[in-house]
Amino acid sequence: MGRLDGKIxxxxxxxxxxxxxxxxxxxxxxxxxIVPSRSPERLQGxxxxxxxxxxxxxxxxxxxxxTIAGAESLREQILQRMKGLDAVVASLGGFREGATLIxxxxxxxxxxxxxxxxxxxxxxxxFIPALKPxxxxxxxxxxxxxxxxxxxxxxxxxxxxxQALQRVLAEEMRETGVRINDLLVKSVxxxxxxxxxxxxxxxxxxxxxxxxxxxxxxxxxxGVQIRLLDRTTYEMAMR
Numbered sequence: 257m258g259r260l261d262g263k264i265x266x267x268x269x270x271x272x273x274x275x276x277x278x279x280x281x282x283x284x285x286x287x288x289x290i291v292p293s294r295s296p297e298r299l300q301g302x303x304x305x306x307x308x309x310x311x312x313x314x315x316x317x318x319x320x321x322x323t324i325a326g327a328e329s330l331r332e333q334i335l336q337r338m339k340g341l342d343a344v345v346a347s348l349g350g351f352r353e354g355a356t357l358i359x360x361x362x363x364x365x366x367x368x369x370x371x372x373x374x375x376x377x378x379x380x381x382x383f384i385p386a387l388k389p390x391x392x393x394x395x396x397x398x399x400x401x402x403x404x405x406x407x408x409x410x411x412x413x414x415x416x417x418x419q420a421l422q423r424v425l426a427e428e429m430r431e432t433g434v435r436i437n438d439l440l441v442k443s444v445x446x447x448x449x450x451x452x453x454x455x456x457x458x459x460x461x462x463x464x465x466x467x468x469x470x471x472x473x474x475x476x477x478x479g480v481q482i483r484l485l486d487r488t489t490y491e492m493a494m495r
Contacts, residue, residue: 258286259471264338266290268321268379269347271298273446274396276305277459278345278466283309285467287343292319292330305447322375327382340388343470347396348375349414357409365410372414373421380425389433392470395422396439396462399483419481426479437469438481455486465493 265282269275270291279302282289291314293299299316306314317333320326334341349372354360376395384393400408401415422438429436445456465484468474484490 258284259467259473260343261286263287263342263470264290264334264340265343265345265470266292266334266341266383267345267347268292268383269349269396270345271295271302271316272347272350273448274444274459274462275347276302277446277461278347278396278463279314280306280309281460281463281467282345282470283311283313285464285471286313287467287470288313288315290315290317290334292317292321294318294320294322321379321382322370324378324382327378331382331386335386340391341383341386342388342391344379344383344387344391344393345396345466345470346376346379346394348372348379349397349411351398351400351408351411353407354410356407360410368410369414369417372411373417376418376421380421384425384429384434384436387434391433392435392437392474393425394437394439394466394469396441396466398444399440399442402440422481423479430479435469435475435478437477437479439466439469440481440483442483442485455488457484457487457490461490465490468494 265287267279270279271293279289296318303310319330397415397418400412401419404412426436441462443456444459444462446459
């Protein structure tokens, strides 16, 4: 028996390096997992990486959830076949370094905000209404919004905005029975970044904690920002 047996879960960004670890963990916990991507090649690559874990409970869907039309089309497909979603995990955007903030071209600044903030807004406004009472919506992000570093200004601004987005949504949705949390991870070692250090979490471990949040065991986490700074904080949170 898994924590998420029979649960319908949407993993946005599930074909990414961190997302694939989240998808693996949700499947191992018994969830029915939906993963959209603009790239059919990335969806096929996800299945190859997951191997035998990519069972009949994994549904991959070509879809562009970065646009309102694409996201709403996917939502309607889901609602036509199911009564609603039990969990959404949004692992969108990514970390990047570039020029100093004052030397960042406007086009680059706008692209980073689109990838790391606007994408989250579109996803939240589209898929939160598809969630059942008692379900969860979990943002996944780094700590760039709280720990500024040189040459990461656009990402820092976007992630700070994402944290504000989560806080406002959590207050607005508090009476609906939908729990909206933000999982902030200091560092994640994915397949693309080699072997993890002793204090660095793997993408699968991030997925295991996200699965716990989406399960009845995570019911006491409601409208909060949870910081997994190292292995110690992770192990404490998993108890």
